[in-house]
Amino acid sequence: MTEVLDLHEQDSDGGSEEVVLTPAELIERLEQAWMNEKFAPELLESKPEIVECVMEQLEHMEGNLRRAKSGDLKVSIHRMEMERIRYILSSYLRCRLMKIEKFFPHILEKEKMRPAGEPSVLSPEEFVFVKEYMDHTETHLKNVALKHMPPNLQKVDLLRAVPKPDLDSYVFLRVKERQENILVEPEADEQRDYVIDLEEGSQHLIRYKTIAPLVASGAVQLI
């Protein structure tokens, strides 16, 4: 399979340019997004381009396999590869869904406060899902208990009731692009801020909050 795929990407000016990827590179991107999503404590930016391209690629492979003569060993191997890719894709989507369900009031709030022009963490379908999920939960609580309570107690603020993602949790990462002067905030009051440099190829165990923007930009990879 030697075709290339078009992937629309944002460059630094905000305009979109076409980046051409081989299938191998696309799958690598999918795996990177998958691992990042797995190890990050919060919901990361949604990657609709990667998901769409991978789905197209799978359909394409399915088409090829149907035309090939069955019983061929290559067919089984290709099928196994397809299953593997399919698993990674659904694991990625499942991971996102679980995080959405876990932190739904905060995610909705973040989406409401998002400045225009900033990319969303939610795909359109995920956004619909979160809204409905919030609705259903509120309706359920209201119908089962809250509406039977005294009138001044019938409102529950889910934003305060549901725990927030723990951005201070530690993550392992590998550095892809060299970074300088990363400010590390102290955990305890006696410590002070200090600055570190991240060398390319090095691996670290660090608080997620410190390097969150680097994950989004692709400068580091969570492992």
Place this chain on the structure above:
Amino acid sequence: MFCEKATELVRELQRAPEGQLPAFNEDGLRQVLEEMKALYEQNQSDVNEAKSAGRGDLIPTIKFRHCSLLRNRRCTVAYLYDRLLRIRALRWEYGSVLPNALRFHMSAEEVRCLKDYGEFEVDDGTSVLLKKNSQHFLPRWKCEQLIRQGVLEHVLS
């Protein structure tokens, strides 16, 4: 003492190991709501009396009842929300068809909430025609869910 029933509800869930859903304690919930109603009415009459008859000595009692009301509410919401979390975890594990034993433990509203939620789940969308007693050679991952539900049997011969 106030809020005893409410804390009992929470303790019930604490005792149940993770992944298990005890039966919906409708009776317990009803008792908590009744207690809240009684507390609220007592407070209302006391507030009126404090205002009209100038009985400022009632205020600590009023405050205390109010705190009990808040605690009751917090316990009930925690109870209901934790049940929802457990149901959600079970859903992720078992897929669309929950075993009947579980269904008996859920209230009617929980089932409704679950059904509505079910429509939006990410599904692979493949379907295989499964007639009774027919045998198929299928990729394993497609069968796994159905095997768990007891619909399919893994034949090794």
